[in-house]
Amino acid sequence: MLIQCLNGLVYGALLFSLASGLALMFGLRRIVNFSHGALYMLGAYLGYSIATKLGFWPALVLSALALAGLGALLDAAVFRPLQDRDPLIILLVTFGLALIAEDVVQTIWGNDTHSLAMPALLAGIVELPGSSFPVYRIAIIAFGLLVAGGLSLWLKFSRVGLFVRAASFNPTLAAIQGVDTDRVSLMVVAVGAALAGASGVVAAPILSLAPSMAADILVDSFIVVVVGGLGSLTGAFITALILGQINVLGIVFAPEFTALLPFVIMVGVLIWKPTGLAGNRV
Amino acid sequence: MKAVPFSLGLLSSLLLATTAAHAADTIKIGVPTSLTGPYVELGEEVKRGAQFAADEINAKGGIKGRKIELSFADEEGNPDAGRRVAEKLVRSGFRLLTGPISSAVGLAIGSQVEKWDALYISGINKSDRLTGEACNPRMFRANHSDSMDMAVIGPWLKTRKEANWVVMAADYAWGRDSAGAFSSTAGAGGKSVKSQFFAPLGTKDYAPYIQQIKDAKPEGMWVAIAGRDAVNFGIQAKQFGLMGSVFTVGQSFAVPSTIKGMGDVAEGVWGVVNYTATIDAPGNKAFVANWTKSFGKDPANFEAETYVAMLALFAAIEKAGTDEPGAVAKALSTISFDTPFYGKVTMRPADNQLLLPNYIGRVARVNGELKTVVEMTVPAADAVPPPSKDCKL
Numbered sequence: 258m259l260i261q262c263l264n265g266l267v268y269g270a271l272l273f274s275l276a277s278g279l280a281l282m283f284g285l286r287r288i289v290n291f292s293h294g295a296l297y298m299l300g301a302y303l304g305y306s307i308a309t310k311l312g313f314w315p316a317l318v319l320s321a322l323a324l325a326g327l328g329a330l331l332d333a334a335v336f337r338p339l340q341d342r343d344p345l346i347i348l349l350v351t352f353g354l355a356l357i358a359e360d361v362v363q364t365i366w367g368n369d370t371h372s373l374a375m376p377a378l379l380a381g382i383v384e385l386p387g388s389s390f391p392v393y394r395i396a397i398i399a400f401g402l403l404v405a406g407g408l409s410l411w412l413k414f415s416r417v418g419l420f421v422r423a424a425s426f427n428p429t430l431a432a433i434q435g436v437d438t439d440r441v442s443l444m445v446v447a448v449g450a451a452l453a454g455a456s457g458v459v460a461a462p463i464l465s466l467a468p469s470m471a472a473d474i475l476v477d478s479f480i481v482v483v484v485g486g487l488g489s490l491t492g493a494f495i496t497a498l499i500l501g502q503i504n505v506l507g508i509v510f511a512p513e514f515t516a517l518l519p520f521v522i523m524v525g526v527l528i529w530k531p532t533g534l535a536g537n538r539v
Numbered sequence: 540m541k542a543v544p545f546s547l548g549l550l551s552s553l554l555l556a557t558t559a560a561h562a563a564d565t566i567k568i569g570v571p572t573s574l575t576g577p578y579v580e581l582g583e584e585v586k587r588g589a590q591f592a593a594d595e596i597n598a599k600g601g602i603k604g605r606k607i608e609l610s611f612a613d614e615e616g617n618p619d620a621g622r623r624v625a626e627k628l629v630r631s632g633f634r635l636l637t638g639p640i641s642s643a644v645g646l647a648i649g650s651q652v653e654k655w656d657a658l659y660i661s662g663i664n665k666s667d668r669l670t671g672e673a674c675n676p677r678m679f680r681a682n683h684s685d686s687m688d689m690a691v692i693g694p695w696l697k698t699r700k701e702a703n704w705v706v707m708a709a710d711y712a713w714g715r716d717s718a719g720a721f722s723s724t725a726g727a728g729g730k731s732v733k734s735q736f737f738a739p740l741g742t743k744d745y746a747p748y749i750q751q752i753k754d755a756k757p758e759g760m761w762v763a764i765a766g767r768d769a770v771n772f773g774i775q776a777k778q779f780g781l782m783g784s785v786f787t788v789g790q791s792f793a794v795p796s797t798i799k800g801m802g803d804v805a806e807g808v809w810g811v812v813n814y815t816a817t818i819d820a821p822g823n824k825a826f827v828a829n830w831t832k833s834f835g836k837d838p839a840n841f842e843a844e845t846y847v848a849m850l851a852l853f854a855a856i857e858k859a860g861t862d863e864p865g866a867v868a869k870a871l872s873t874i875s876f877d878t879p880f881y882g883k884v885t886m887r888p889a890d891n892q893l894l895l896p897n898y899i900g901r902v903a904r905v906n907g908e909l910k911t912v913v914e915m916t917v918p919a920a921d922a923v924p925p926p927s928k929d930c931k932l
Contacts, residue, residue, distance in 0.1 A: 264746040368579045370770045370800035375778075382780050388753060391778040394746070463778065464743050465770045465800055469576060473743060508738075508747040516739050 260388045261505050267394045267463075269501025270401020275456040275474060276481040276493050277408055278449025284425040284488030285442050286336055287344065291351040293453055294475030295358035300324045300454025301461045301470065302366055305373050308458075313376035321455040328450025332443045355471060363468045375462035393462060400459050404452060405494050412490070421445055425488060480519050484526045486533025495534060565608035566601070566862045568593070568852065569633030571625045571648065576616035577741045578640040578766045580796045581841050585638050585663065586611060588845030591833060592853070602857050614639050616740065618647035629655045634864045635856075637848045640766075640841075641740075642666030642713040649678035658864040660871070662848030663841055665791070666712045667720070667927065670890040674930035677868050679891040681848035685713070688790055688811040689720045690924045691897045691917045696728045701759035701786050703733055705752050707772070708763035710737035717763035717790050725761075733757060738764070738772075745772045749779045762789040769793075770800035777804040793902050795839035798909050805902045805909060812900040814843035814880065815911040822879030837910075847878055851886070851893065872932075884919070890926035897922040 279293050300320050308316035335354070339347050379393045412418040420441045423431040432438050464470070481500060485492030500519055507515035526534060570589050573582030593607040601607060610633045614621035621644035625636055634657040639645045645664035652659045653675055660679040661669055667685050669678060704725055708714035714737060722732045733755050736748045749772075752760065760781075764772050769792050776782040782804060793801070793808040816827045816837035830838040838846075852867070854876035859866040872888040886893050899915040 260750050261747055264744070264750060267746065268744050368583055369796070370580060370767045372770060372774055372800055372802070382778075388750065389780055393778065463771075463775055465767060465774060467579070467767045469579065469741075469767070473741060504744075505747045509751065512737065 258387075260385065260390060261509055262502065263385075263390060263394070263398070265502035265505035266398045266401075266498065267501070268504055269498040270398045271456060271460055272474075272477055272481050272500060273401050273494050273497035274404040274459070275453055276478040276485075276497060277404060277490060278452045279478055279482050280485065280488055280490055280493045281408075281421075281445050281449050282336075283482065284490075285421060285428075285438075285445050286332075286340065288336055288340075288347045289344065289351070290449075291348060291475070292331070292354040292358065293351075293449075293478065294471035294473075295355040296324055296327070296450045296453035297457040297460075297474055298362060298466075298468070298471035299327070299358060299457070301373075301457030301466050302362055302371075303454070304458030304461055305366075305371055305466055308373055313373070313458075313462075316373075317455060317458045320458050321451040324454025325447040325451035327454075328447040329443055331450065332446035336442070336446060337439060355475075359468050359471060366466075366468075368468060371466040373458075373461035373466070397459060397463075400455075401497075405490075408490060417441065417444060477519065480523050484523050484533055486535040489533065489535040492533055492535030565606050566635075566856060567608050567610065567633040568635045568637065568849075569610050569612065569625065569628030570638035571612045571614045571621055571628060571636065571644075572638035573616050573640045574611065574613035577768060578616045581640045581663070581766055582613075582638075584796065584839050584841035585640065585845045587834060588662070588838075588842040589638065589849055591830065591842070592846045592849035594833075595829075596853055602853055603860070605862075607853075611638075614641075614644050614648075616641050616644065618643045621645075622647045622651060625657075625659075626651065626655065629657045634658065635852055635862065635867065636660070637662050637845065637852065639664065641711065642669065642716075643711050645669060646673055646712065649673065649675070652677040652864075656864055658868050658871070660848050660852060662845040664713070666716045668712065668716070670892045670930060671927040672929040674890055674927075674932060676872070676891075676932055677864065679851070679868075679871055679886065679893070681851045681893045682844045683811075683813045683895055683897055684892065685716045685720045685790075686924050686927075687892075687895070687897060687922060688717075688813075689724045691899055691915070691922055692721070692788075692811060693724045693728060695899050695915060696725060696730060699759070699786070701757075702730055703757050704730055704759040704761060705733055705755050705757040706735040706761045706763070707748060707752060708735065708737055708761075709765065709768060710739045714763045718761070721761045721763075730759075732761075738768070740768065742768060743771065745775045746779070748772075749776050749781050752776075752785075753779065753781055757785055759786045759788065762787060762792045764789075765791040765794075766797070767800070769797040773797070773801040773804045773808075783807075791840075793911070794841070795837065795911070796841075798902060798911075802909075806904065807902065809899070809901045809914075810911075812840070812898040812911050812913060813895075814838075814840040815898070815900060815913060817905070817910060817912055818880050818898065819913070820880045820882065822877075822882075826879035843880065847881070847884075847893070850876055850878060881919075887923075887926065889932060890930040891932065892923070892926065894919045894923050 304316040304320040375393045381392045382389045420436045424438045481496045485496035507518045572585040612624035625648040636659045642664040649659040706718040708718040787808045789810040793805045798805040855871035859870040875885040896919045898913045900913045903912045
């Protein structure tokens, strides 16, 4: 059972590192970014191509950097010009971007399923009480915790973090106080995209690459963000971990309902607390 | 490069649809298959197989001077989408259908073809229901069914020492059928199946299933998972130390497309082999050579099986002398034709199942490349169980 809980943590950690960017973007820009899954996918594919030349670690770093650049571009070219329009427009535009990204991936990398070899350093198996467990999966949990820790330190203690919190609390007031909200949000979207890209690379050795991966993961990460409370990092963290456990426990104890459970929980939470578990604070 | 003839084909099909006089000139075959979704790679194989067969016969001048025209559509691996796009194909004149991957999609289309005055011939679907309770005079199967695969697994399993087995299968018509058939076959051979696990199509993380399989401590594992899911399961099972320590046999699990994704993980996996480029048959060498000339790699099983379904259609159209689905179906129910690798094959009218030989093989390194090697060949006479009593044609 311990092993199964660990398995839940692995998926939860992965979901969180992806959904954190989504939560940040919503908190700051009040946008629902349907292309977030596509950023994850692009990160994974870029990582795959880089890794075949340079190995896993450079792939992780370079792919995250490339996605940060793409995120900045996304903010400057899409989110900023559309920020005063109906939120539905951004939703549709990002959905369109996701479809384009999927086609681009199909054209460049084809429809074959690719898989990325895990770094040799983490390729082993560790003996835990009860069973053996792949070291790489433990590294994924560590990665999730690192992202959570890093983000909360950044938001709490850095000057930019203060601006981010201020701007997501009240963008107008923050702007009046001299916070350059456009610059702040450019940074936040870049960080969110970089995290999505890094999650893609980190997930690649266990979840193979295919053009459908963007759509697959997007639904789960939206559940995380919505149940956690739109824009809340803490809420997303808690929800991702719960969702990971529910996925595993569902498979073990009630396999017929596994696919249904996350949605039941989402509906339940939204009825009970429409703002999500952690309200709407960052 | 390939996009040009395809869009030309699309354009010309539009033109043809508007000019009824021309419409009779080509023989129209509709191919609803997975262009997106979890089986997209298998859908590409179907596309290549169908296109190769059509190009080959068109190069020879078509059937009685009439060229074959194909139209592809996306069934998304989803029965509802499959039925919708198939009906659209039928409405635009493509009434001879083949191509869906998932048995659930094949059944959704096959159950409607009588109503649509169309015809469906499966090249991929394995679920016994197609030729069992769901059978009808317009639905055919040119590939191996689950029970055909089991008919060769039974005798082979008796030669294995592993006594305790688990089943890991995809949670829909095919996976459920495969699991049920394997369990009863294993039971009949004195083996026990301790547990069966079913994962939804498109499952990303198989770890919870893998852990349960490890806890069951089996000696052997039957895997009925295909496409991208197979790659995910294989890689993750290896990471957990499951594959490599437990004897693994699969159905549609370790096939060329998934072997490419899995890499070394696939080495040593046994399975029912419905087609492999290494089959030692007189016509196969020439077929493989022609195929390699077009696509730069060996033909994979779904490519060859789709090719057989197309050959069956061509033979029946030729025999019927028309492409009217009713007449083609009548000819198809007793058709007999030559294939490059299975030899001469015949359709069984009792359940519209094509009688085929079958093989058991394993994945091994041949000159440094991972390939499926045939270990046992079973001729059609022994490889096909009698027709199901549930099918009354």
